[in-house]
Amino acid sequence: MLVAHQAKLMCRPSSESRHAPGKPAEPGARAAARHHEPVEPNLARIPADGDARAEAILLRVQGLTGQHLLDSLDERDALALGRYGVRQPTVALREGSVRRLHDGLLATALCQLIRRSDPRDLMVGLAVHHVVAQDIGVVPSTLFEEIAARLPDGPVPDLLRGFGSRQDITPEAFGWQLVQTPGGPDFMPG
Numbered sequence: 380m381l382v383a384h385q386a387k388l389m390c391r392p393s394s395e396s397r398h399a400p401g402k403p404a405e406p407g408a409r410a411a412a413r414h415h416e417p418v419e420p421n422l423a424r425i426p427a428d429g430d431a432r433a434e435a436i437l438l439r440v441q442g443l444t445g446q447h448l449l450d451s452l453d454e455r456d457a458l459a460l461g462r463y464g465v466r467q468p469t470v471a472l473r474e475g476s477v478r479r480l481h482d483g484l485l486a487t488a489l490c491q492l493i494r495r496s497d498p499r500d501l502m503v504g505l506a507v508h509h510v511v512a513q514d515i516g517v518v519p520s521t522l523f524e525e526i527a528a529r530l531p532d533g534p535v536p537d538l539l540r541g542f543g544s545r546q547d548i549t550p551e552a553f554g555w556q557l558v559q560t561p562g563g564p565d566f567m568p569g
Contacts, residue, residue, distance in 0.1 A: 420558055420565035421507075423470050429459030433486050436460060444489065444530050452493050460490040465504060473563040475515050477522075484508045484526050484539075491535050497539055505542050507552035509564050513548075517534040520544040 380396075418424065436456055439448060451461075467483025470476070487508070491501055505523075513521040523543020527536035550557050556569045 384534075391461065418568050420560055420567040421465055422562065423560070424567075425462050425465050427462070427466060428447055429455075429462050431485040432456065432459040432464070434478050434482075435484055436489070440485065440489070440529070440530065444492070446491055446531060449489075449492055449531075452489070453488060454494070457490050460486040460493070464488075465507075468507045469565045471535065472511045477517055480508060480511055480515065480517065481522065481526070484522065485529070488526050488530055488535055488539060492530065494567035496535070502542055503553050505539070506548050506550065507555060509543065509545070509548040509554075510550050510557075519548070 380498070432455070436452065464483050464485075466488030467486065468477050471479035471483060484505075487501075487504060509519045509523075512522050520540075520543045523539045527539040527543075530536040530539075550566065554568055555566050558565055559565055
């Protein structure tokens with residue numbers, strides 16, 4: 380299921396294999412059993428150990444994101460930004476924080492610029508940002524345009540602009556569930 384692996388796919392190069400290089404794919408029975416394991420909500424399943432790294436990168440981004448900054452970022456940075464971008468919409472929803480949502484969407488966009496993934500995988504993750512924007516009273520098209528305007532021209536800002544202006548975004552349409560946890564609302568694949 381595409382959505383069950385969203386956190387990994389958000390910034391995975393589209394050519395990357397879904398199993399370890401040099402090893403055969405899991406036999407059908409083991410893969411099917413793993414597919415049916417319960418999935419936890421985003422904040423429980425996605426580590427926060429790179430949040431400080433992602434926040435430090437976001438502090439370096441002033442105004443437009445230049446190629447010099449992008450060239451200075453590596454795979455560990457992309458992983459930290461990708462995880463941060465998936466976690467922050469939930470935090471933003473819980474806190475009603477436009478800043479958290481903004482930073483999460485910027486982190487997601489930067490990750491995508493560093494490690495391109497299939498645009499369809501990116502849209503699955505962007506759906507959570509879009510839904511949270513609506514829930515906390517932010518116009519999604521305005522938020523997505525603001526982030527897109529800070530990026531170098533290309534397919535990522537174009538995708539953000541187009542996706543942000545859509546009116547048909549719901550969690551269910553993109554394979555998400557909004558669930559209540561002891562810590563507050565969260566999103567989980569499903």
